Amino acid sequence: MLDLGIDVLFKGTNFLRLLQGLWVSIEISLISVVISILLGMIVGVLMTMNNPILHVALKVYLEIVRIMPQMVLLFIVYFGTTRVFGLDLSAEASAIIVFCFWGTAEMGDLVRGSIKSISKVQFESAYALGMDKVQTYWYVISPQTFRRLVPLSINLITRMIKTTSLVMMIGIVEVLKVSQQIIEANRKISPNAAFGVFAVVFLLYFMVCWPISRLSNYLEKRWV
């Protein structure tokens, strides 16, 4: 039979360790996603305002996030800040900061796009009925923005989950790092493990992301 090298996962606590690694990935993504969504909503609303200074500042922010590879950001925050600012950030904290920095910008841009896509007459109809700005946003604009936002932000969430695989570069032992450790440790007895273990990692990522993207499909159909 073809040796896929999956057997190493059943040795000792290997599979449990893999799941623990997965949990680390999920934990970092979950915290980052929640913070990014909340901050992103605020940034998104700020982006739609007609303040020129704010506009330029947020534009620069968004461009920095788009241009910089996430890995560079991780290195700057984790390795770079320690000596320069005397900050002793843990790897997890650094990862969450970077992911929030990234997620907030992207989420803000999605929120901005969703608000902008709502026609001006929607605002004016609400104003014409005597609603003030807060009431207009609360009852009329946000519910519509939210519906357009869900599929877009779910796409961002799955991207963030996948990108957490980078955090092993700053020493966090997440699912990918654990799988490397398992493969390295069993190189002699089970040389095919690279295939089997990474295939399982692939399945794990799939199991996390697939339900989320199904949910997005479901909501999209329900709300159109």
Place this chain on the structure above:
Amino acid sequence: MSELLKVTHLHKEFGKNVVLKDINLTVKKGEVVVIIGPSGCGKSTFLRCLNGLEELQDGVITVDGLPVEANKREITKLRQKIGMVFQSYELFPHMSVLDNIILAPLKVQRRNKEEAVREATELLDKVGLLDKKDYFPRQLSGGQKQRVAIVRALLMHPDILLFDEVTAALDPEMVHEVLETMLALARSGSTMLIVTHEMAFAKAVADRIVFIDKGEIVEETTDVADFFKEPSTPRAKKFLSTFTYE
């Protein structure tokens, strides 16, 4: 009859482009004023000014003696006195017909829900849409949406109603049902300011015709029938002649 709306020396420009020049107009309670004029003459902008959706460069607008000023806190109170229906029938797409109608009465005027629902139901019945009250806007035709929009404006009990080319975006067969609704309103004594391109309707509904061209009131008359037969200014004559095919 008392003066409900008073516009004096209204001046409005977008950048260097002057849209309205020295407009003066008084509307009495119960009066139906129809504003006509070529496209781009400023009539829609005029209605938007009346509702505080545009800032003025000069002039004063008062409703019931209170000044209409965009960007002032009081504007939300004042807008409750002024109902407005737009050309693009914009109901709130995420709410049912009934919720669209009672949203502002409940949230802005803090009215009792039961009472608001009862009145909304009566009004929907009047315009023949009671069976659609739980529908969503996307399930309605343009004419039905526009009638709901009218009911939505009415439920705020406005002192004056503004209609901005409400039939312009409708299929021809739906224009009639909306105009019927407006005619019934006019007959019931509502104060209305209507911008329209439907000349036959203007003739039937108007107490007074205001003809605007290039941002100015060119002709204003209460002799509605005469105006359509023989307007006194050449510009109005030329405009009206574009509606006949000979």
